[in-house]
Amino acid sequence: MLRPHPLAPPRLSPLLIGLALLAGAALSHAAPAGAVQATAERAPIDWVDPFIGTTGEGNVFPGATLPFGFIQVSPDTGPGSGAGGYKRDRQIDGFSQQHISGMGGPLYGHISLMPATGPVATPWQMVSKAKSGERASPGYYTVHMAPWDVQVELTATQDVALHRHTFHGPGQPRVVLDASHVLYGTDASWNSALPQDGELEIDRERREVSGKMSFIGARDKNRSWTVYFVARFDQPFAASALWQHAKRRGATLDFARGGAGAPAKVQSRVALSYHSVAQARGYLERETPGWDFEAAHAAARRTWAAALGKIKIEGGSASQRTQFYTALYRVHLTPNDWTGEAPARYGQRPYYENILCMWDTFRTVNPLLTLIQPRVQAGIVNTMLDYHRTDGWTGDAHSAWHYEHVQNGSSADVIVADGYAKGLPGVDWKLAYEAVRKNAFVDADPASNRRPNQGRFRLTDYLSLHYLPTDASEKYRDVQGVSRTLEYAHNDFAVLSLARRYGTPGEIAALEARQLWYANQWDAGTGFMRGRLRNGDWFAPFDPLKAETGRQYYEGHAWTWSWYVPHDNKGLIALNGGRAAFTDKLTTAVEHHYEAYNEPGMLQTYLFTHAGRPDRTQHYVRKALSHFSSASDGLPGNDDSGTTSAWLVWSMLGIYPHAGEDYYYVGSPVFRKATIELGNGRRFVLEAPASSDKALHVRRAQLGGKPFDQAWLRHADIMRGAKLRLDMAEQPGAWAQGGALPPSVSPPAR
Template sequence: MWLLFAASFSLAIAADSSDVLQYVNPLIGTDNGGNVFAGATLPYGMAKAVADVSGQNTGGFSPDGSNITGFSHMHDSGTGGNPSMGQFPLFPQYCPDDVIDNCQFPKYNRAVNPVLDSVVAKPGYFSLSLENGMQAEMTVTQHTALYNFVFPQNATSNGTALSPVMLLDLTDIYDTRQNATIIVDPSTGRIQGNGTFLPSFGSDSYVLHFCADFAGAQVIDNGVWVNNRAGTEPKQLFVTRGFNNFYLQSGGWVRFQRPSNGTITARVGVSWISADRACSNAENELPNPLTAFNATRTRAENAWRKQLSPISLQTAGVNQSYVENFYSAIYRTMISPQDYTGENPLWSSSEPYFDSFYCLWDEFRVQLPFLNIVDPSQVSRMIRSLLDTYQHEGWLPDCRMSLCKGWTQGGSNADVVLVDSYLKNITGVDWNLAKEAIVNDAENEPIDWKDEGRGGLQSWKRLNYIPYLDYDYLGFGTNSRSISRTLEYSYNDFCLSTLAGGLGSADEHTKYLARASNWRNLFKADQTSSINGTDTGFVGFFQPKFLNQTWGYQDPIACSPLTDFCSLTTNPSETFESSVWEYQFFVPHDMAGNIQLLGGPDKFISRLDYYFSSGLADISNEPVFLSVYAYHYAGRPALSTKRAHSYVPAYFNATTTGLPGNDDSGAAAAFTIFTMMGLFPNAGQNVYLISAPFFEAVSVTSPATNRTATIRSTNFDPTYENVYIQNATLNGKPYSKNWIGHEFFTEGMTLELTLGSNESTWGTSDADLPPSLSTSTGSMMYKMMF
């Protein structure tokens, strides 16, 4: 029922010749742990309305067959950690015998099965039917969710005609509410209030406010409910979490005379400032909710059409599911970060404020580099928001959700985000302030580095690596990840050296370029690796090292799919969410140096092949993404294409289970997009690795310059037998490099790739390889990026 492939159908026309929204399916990745938000949202919108389920509810809705517990108004998309947000859900029902106390109030008591084949998910719109006959549809503005609830006609119980009832629950998806207030207006039925909740992957707590109005029916009575009982008095309530493990459940309710068409419209404004602000948001954005639904949906659709408009395809017989996969992935990259400008209660500023950077460890590699291409004006606002956070909180965030500081996973990866945008010519940013913020990450240690900045900087500066069981008395965090933090700090410092060089600070450029080589200090040349007692045959791996510079040990396959998952909160290790095998390929700025350290190109390729074929590679995890294309650096770009085509569409496809893990706020989506486009970024550098696209032609019009870049395939084969580049031209001239810079997009170049069925010599010579720090081109690398 939920497979979205049209196996025998192929699209023979250019996707840009019809409405692009027909190729967007928000249900992709909503099952099997993808955690994608399927509901109604604007691009980067704050209000996000959907039906919440009792099963896989991290993103709200999943077609997993579990029950619907409510309809809530704010969500994150594709995240790991605990389920996020989903506050103040509405729930429509009839009460048996028309007695309020006969209603089902707690969420798991009232839950009802959805009619799965009734679900409609489109950009800016979501609807479904429940097995009890209720129907719901929803759309949104920036800060307001708009619902139409249709109650079955002629509902009776024991001969008594039933009146529609709307419940509002003072909870969130994960039941983290600490306390809440609610006020019900006796005459209008307006319900407003707030609640204090916990973030899903971070510290502290946050307060969210709401304002719910109803239209289309006359109010009979209303009040509040607690646990399993309700009353018409009082009209307001303050509720705490409850005692020990007992979660006190409560909310408000309104009963209506049944309208002739059975439809009750609900308008829910949300705000981080106050309940009054939530009401004004709703009133300003939707002053006439009863008649606004269709126009609101149309505005949302048009907003998405504009966002998707820079990219068009010539598909030449490609299966339609590939087109759906591609455009749906573009859509998912723009669900978050979320634009909360004007809604930040933490400090006063005229700068933009974005939230749900969840987390930059995931987003810096592919999602934000993609937005640098197709939405540079919004990226500029995001960068300004990150810098404004630095100015008011003292640190660039590495992860942020619901106004809270998220946990730092590796290095200070906002550094990479800023430098990548600098190299991609994002305008409107104070780049000297950006350098100041990154230098702060590199030089100063916060007291609580689990939330921001870098820990272990004393050891980093003195020993040039992060030690195993580091003695760090300056600050506090999870004292683990010594290998992955050493590798990531090395790259963070490389990015800082790049920005310093570009801004004319030669001394800082030299200083941080030297620190960019610290990754070498944890390479143990004689370390072996075995699987189930059998030696893999490869020697030399990163290993932890103590403060006294003696070696520790971590099994190179630990934290891989062959063993246990390692995170901050469970089974912490010296590599974060990845094995030593996985992290051995993460030296983005000096792949040539890494290749030599691992024995040269042939041995490097053999090691890569073993990694991918042995089950050690976890394609659901972001550190793997660049390693799919690492063959480029060893002079075998055809093998990158072969590897990429083995993952798309096998693991990234147009089904509800079409992701291998969390979408990670659009990171997996961006991996899909770049792979299908045939260009893959090395974030923090002006480098895109060239591969064979999945379409005859992909064209991208730069919003910054209004020039159109095109990647065109000669001898394109929609069965994907001809996926190896034989030769290439750039603007009609022979082009042998296996990479290209961002000017390809801004200057509107045409890259034509001639494809064949066998690997060729294209892109294989030393002169054709991407720049690396330790090569002759690498010493001038930062100059090449401007």
């Protein structure tokens, strides 16, 4: 099934296409995002720098794609380059057609093209010696590579990658196609995939190489898949040959030299499918019927401009604007619209794939898409429901037609509850309850000794003991008893929100009790959420600073996880001895242990609001923002499918979602004004005219022109197109400290 891109603009007339080509040609030589340019002349798209996060631990890629596109064509830099397959300080070993952004382990890297001049002795081991002139913008990438003296340019449509190679050197122009190319992580156990077998064919008359390649692995040794492809070229082959090395497969294609001293230019269009060569060829015919690289680039730019233009900001420094729009860009990279590429058993319904890191994205990405891309978010939720309807479970992560592991709880529950609370249109909420109810009440494997791919780990033990014991499994170390119990309780709260409409009285009563089981992990003697054994004893020895993925915690320690009760912060405040004690201890936590890019703790800076101290939230959010920058290492941690980037977007805007419920915290806006184009056609405006690096505290507020004395607002306030005005000052005041507190399960603590 061929389909238009979900955000594609309408087809333009030939005149408008010509104008767009001029704009696109100018863009391909535009200054980088950090260059000096008048602010008024720069559209949101022109502030994006895809190289932010390409050194350090961001695990992102700089190549060309469309928002939520099926194709992400990008350079690869070999083993050790992380999930995105690319590190800016490494040399290039190919340009492959599919990537994921910001994951812990690599995936895809299918079908690489590598241009060169002169002889190529080992086509499966090609690496540039130097690179220069590397630039990127949304929908475009270019680089010059030595020793071959060749310029590479990339752009993309929804399903097709376009390559343009300009050979300046005197040697024989050639392109090496590697059908077995994959991305490799830093450890053998994290290989992205292992090529198994393939079939390739060269059709000189069509100027095509086509075929298929099968793989196994990709973070799960038990899964396999096959990729079909077509690569079509605009120039005839002067010579061509297939090559094979062990399980590697590819083709070497030679082209004529340029005439009269001019460089040779070769364009190619590459399409993939998980069904057939014919389907891949169909994408070529429909989306790129000709060889106009600039037209494709201009169309990609229009699509990105529309997506990024949904939030317009005023004020802030050049670096802050670059950080903001680059983060917003990253939010649009995953998941990916694979409609027509779903497994046959799913039929032809809209289908999203690479719904990864649900355990992270529920916090920031999905609530943001609900505001600015509700049709996409509904597609994501409906795909999760299709996973349930077709294969039995929503899962917690999914890629390349397969479930991936469940990290802690069943985070799909929170994504569903968030959409339900906010009235996300286009979802069958009765079916949604059926799906999340299964997560809450059915144990996929009560005796499991491994991290599951569906459901909740050892749910039967949790239901019996009212917590997950650290010794639930003797054979499996990473029980994560505290982390899982806390997330299960939050998941139960999320499921309860739908149960009140669609569940039975017994289900409602059970979930109402279970949402409070987080307190069973609270050790009053130490003042932390602590692991417990089956017999009820506390886990020992206990060190609140011991970070682990192990018996008690996941990717953190007691200082990380003892604040994770999102649905009942009033109850958590009571456990800590009241608002003052809670505020003091939380201050210690965010001063010494907070990492904005470690998702279990992301919410901590906003929790002061529940204790009536929004001034602390304002201070610590701004402090956390100082760890980001517009440099290539300016993304301080793994982007986790856009989760960290979405945290940055929200925190710079000055509001932050409470996932699974219908309210948002008021933080400390970086910009003087932000206008959000909402999915319902209205606009939400947040004004903070005096905001600056020093003026970070809210002294007064108005919502809809009326005084506003609480540090949170409802989703309905945003969706009706209200204006929130914040008067900022350098020193904290008493604003909202006596106002209404955000919702919570327990009664208020004093």
